[in-house]
Amino acid sequence: MTIKAIVCDMDGTLLTSDNTIAPKTFSKLIELQNKGIQLILASGRSYIRLLPDALKLRMDKHAGLMIDVNGTSIYHVQTAKRDRIGLLEKPFINELNQFFSLFTVELQYSQDDTIYTYLPDEIYTIKRNIRGEMRLPDDYPWMGGMHGWLCDTRDGYPNQYMVRNLADTPDYCNKISVVQEPAYMAFVRDTLQNHPIYDQYEYVFSDERKMEITNKNITKGKALDLIMEYHHFQNDEVVVFGDSENDVSMFKKKKYSVAMGNALTYARQQANYTTEGNNHEGIYNMLVRLENQGLFG
Known part of the structure; x- marks a missing residue:
């Protein structure tokens, strides 16, 4: 062949x-x-x-x-x-939100040209301080990436929104990304693998800071x-x-x-x-x- x-x-x-x-x-x-x-x-x-x-x-x-x-x-x-x-629709998003609200993690909801970034208080404070130290403009994205707390992906996601309340997350998305420091993400993974929700979705690490979730299969x-x-x-x-x-x-x-x-x-x-x-x-x-x-x- x-x-x-x-x-x-x-x-x-x-x-x-x-x-x-x-x-x-x-x-x-x-x-x-x-x-x-x-x-x-x-x-x-x-x-x-x-x-x-x-x-x-x-x-x-x-x-x-x-x-x-x-x-x-x-x-x-x-x-x-x-x-x-396949898409993640609102009932699945709500279920995942409920589980991951137990952790201090950033949640990213990716649509085709849009990302919503949910930040709990602790992470919001960290990022607000970093943005101030770096003197970033107000329109600079709040989302995190594989190399740190802030990542500019406006080349592919021109529409970026910060969300402070899980009730305001979108009705659908292609995937949800869970983001934190590597050691904390290892803790999240260990906890997740012992929970029934683990078998209901696909979970993969694209790098040590980011776990990505899609529908089963x-x-x-x-x-x-x-x-x-x-x-x-x-x-x-x-x-x-x-x-x-x-x-x-x-x-x-x-x-x-x-x-x-x-x-x-x-x-x-x-x-x-x-x-x-x-x-x-x-x-x-x-x-x-x-x-x-x-x-x-």
Whole structure:
């Protein structure tokens, strides 16, 4: 069998730490698409945040696909068609709000171009002090990210709102993110795993500070399986690159599952291969290895 599709996670995988695609990786992905290999981007990001890189990679010319928000939809870059797979609706949001209100955590509710950020008093005070020390403008986002208490994602979520009362959270969202310092998030995870609500949703860590929640059976892996079924791809005809827990569902049963050198420990344990990190042309190096084995035809 030859490889017919390349699947790349974004943050920590295809993107370097400065949010660019490494030059050799970029050129190789263009080259392989020109040879007829399908390129699929799979991310916790919304399709709006993925589109700029997809267009740079000329995926609109090669019928590329994007799995966005951890598998809540599949986006066809060439036609701008979006196949919605699953949303979190108000009853589920309320149930999750009730459980996570027991913790001192930030909650983010991601829609396509909008994020609502709920901040309990303790976290609001921390962020208010940080914003003052940094002299940030009033319109700077309040949401946290993988590297700290504040993160500016207005490039993909132009509409951002802070919420101080859980009754004001939205009626639907693609995913809920739970954010705090790594040690506290480990405590949240341990508590969650011993509660009945754990079996009712999908929970994955995109990094040590952020746990992401979607409806049951809504994962990147489920979306990839739908794509593979439609295109009749076999498990040894796809190479999958990832670095986090939300990529592990895509690794399952794939012969060429590849963890980046910078991947979380659990992701490395679940992959069949490892490559160099996202800042060291890891994707390019693995693609060349596979190419030298004659796996791209």
